[in-house]
Structures are given as structure tokens and as C-alpha cells.
Amino acid sequence: MKIDFGAAAGGTSAFSSRDIIAPHVAGESDLLTDVLLCPPHHLAPVPCCAVTRHHLDQGHVTGTEEALRQHGALVEALERQGVRCHMLPPAADLPDMCFTRDVGVATPWGMVALSPAMPHRRGEVDALMRACSRWGTPVRRITEGTIEGGDICIARDGLLIVGMSGERSSAAGIEAFAAPFRVAGWDVLICPFDADHLHLDTIFCMVDRDQAIGCIELLNPRFVRAVEARGISILPMPASLAASLGCNILSLGRRRVLTSASDTLVTSLLREAGYSVEAIDISEFAACGGGIHCLTQPLRRIAA
Ligand SMILES: NC(=[NH2+])NCCC[C@H](N)C(=O)O
Numbered sequence: 001m002k003i004d005f006g007a008a009a010g011g012t013s014a015f016s017s018r019d020i021i022a023p024h025v026a027g028e029s030d031l032l033t034d035v036l037l038c039p040p041h042h043l044a045p046v047p048c049c050a051v052t053r054h055h056l057d058q059g060h061v062t063g064t065e066e067a068l069r070q071h072g073a074l075v076e077a078l079e080r081q082g083v084r085c086h087m088l089p090p091a092a093d094l095p096d097m098c099f100t101r102d103v104g105v106a107t108p109w110g111m112v113a114l115s116p117a118m119p120h121r122r123g124e125v126d127a128l129m130r131a132c133s134r135w136g137t138p139v140r141r142i143t144e145g146t147i148e149g150g151d152i153c154i155a156r157d158g159l160l161i162v163g164m165s166g167e168r169s170s171a172a173g174i175e176a177f178a179a180p181f182r183v184a185g186w187d188v189l190i191c192p193f194d195a196d197h198l199h200l201d202t203i204f205c206m207v208d209r210d211q212a213i214g215c216i217e218l219l220n221p222r223f224v225r226a227v228e229a230r231g232i233s234i235l236p237m238p239a240s241l242a243a244s245l246g247c248n249i250l251s252l253g254r255r256r257v258l259t260s261a262s263d264t265l266v267t268s269l270l271r272e273a274g275y276s277v278e279a280i281d282i283s284e285f286a287a288c289g290g291g292i293h294c295l296t297q298p299l300r301r302i303a304a
Contacts, residue, residue: 023106023299027156028206030301031253036100038088040067044095045288049198055287067284097124099290100297102148104128111139117146117168145172150199156209161189163200191223197242201293207251215239248291258292
């Protein structure tokens, strides 16, 4: 079934979601079949995180045409890899809306709409709720505390990891999100980290069922031990990758990964480790504090 969201304000293209799909993700590196994105027609740097503040200090202004070109290349790469891309219509008053990762998460029990700490991002959740209502997709909305998707890692069946910097995701929000996982007997690991890094996904991302990449010096040593004790090895990446969003990658499953073109180290280390990697230029997004992981909200992954 085709669902039209109508034309974007100021744009000519129509945004549509091709089929109703039942959101379901039980592991960050399971085979990705469907993803939710939002084109960056209205992307603008908001001084709400250290990285964007730094770029604003350097005089950064978003190049909208270039952002649209880079986003288009990301969509093409996803489609080439067999992933169906579903689009939210961009809204003029929501400058961070292309970072779809942060406002919703598909779980083993369906879609969960989150509770962003940043006031300017709350309208994005309303937009997601409207889209899900058009899809006929049931959504559970978190209203307790705050929680953003960049802090959530459904690492693999049975293991949920959540980052807690104290700025974006609060203990109340994390517990509200984690509750069904705990009820189902999942192991829940909370990772404290420095709020300068914004979200956990800027310093830690899964690449396979038993492997992650991480800016090891920036990760809490107890968290590293807890992850390794569960049989997950962390390919160490330099701390500088947090600010450049180089560690913020997307696993497509079957050892295929999308990386940022600006950080050739991640690409080469992953290739050396046997992954098939495609690098994409996301500099316009990195200047606004987000990378490939932030730009993509997996809707459905299938266990291998
Ligand atoms: N999952 C992420 N790391 N998202 C990045 C979001 C960046 C956005 N400017 C914000 O501060 O909210």
C-alpha cells in the first residue's frame, strides 16, 4: 500500500512511505530491511551540542543544496544495499528533523516514540506520531523523563545498552524505555558518559552481533568490561572520532557497514576486519552534530 504524506513545504518532491511495515528491531546488526529518514530541507545548526557550537564559532552555515545532495547519496547507498527508505516530510520549524534516530525506536514489541530533552526537538516526535497514525502503526509514547534514540542501542537479542550523559537521557526516561525489555528478561546495561559527546552513538556503535566500534578512551571502563564480559569485542577507535561523527556508523547486517567518508580510519579498520564498507560524505550533518547513525531510524531488521 502506498501512503502519500504530500509535498514538502517549499519543495517539489512528494514524500511517501511505500508499504505499511510492522516495526521490529531486536538487534542493531540484524539484516536491515526498512529505515526511516527525513530529507534536510530545513537543516540548520542549533547551538544545543558541543560539536554544533564549535562549528557555529567557526562561522558554519548549512549549505542546503549540499546537504540534500549528501542525504540523497545516503538514500541511494541504502537502496543499493536493498534497504527500503521511508521518508518523513520535513517541517520548516524543525531544524534537526533529519536526525530521525533520536525520536523513535523500533523494538521487539513495536514502535516507541521517545521524549527528547531538547525542547526544539519535541515537535519531531509529534510528526513521527502523525506518520505512524497514517501508517496505522501502533506506537507507545514515552512521557516519563527524557530519552533520545542516539543513546539507545538494542545491541542484540537479549541485550539492551543505553547511554546516560545526564543531559539528553534521564534515569526516568531510560527506565520507562527499558521496562518491557526487563520484563522480557533482557540484560540492560547503562553506560555513563560525558555530555560533551552528546549521545552514546557518537562513541559506540555495534557492527556485528559480537563486535562494536568504540572511542575506547571515552568509554567508561566498567562499561567496556561489562560489554566484553558478554562476548562483544570493541574495535578501538581514536577519541577524535567522537567530534567528527566518524564512529557514528550504520550496520546493515551481514557484515556490511555505512561509514563517514571524512574518517578513512574507520573504513580501513573495518575493511581489515573483514567488513564490506561503503563511505558516504556527511560533512553538512556532522557540522550540525549528527552522522549516519543519527540520520537513520531502523524500522525493521531481520535476525540472520
Ligand atoms: N543520534 C545522534 N547522535 N543525534 C545527533 C543529533 C544532533 C542534534 N543537533 C542534537 O543536538 O540533538
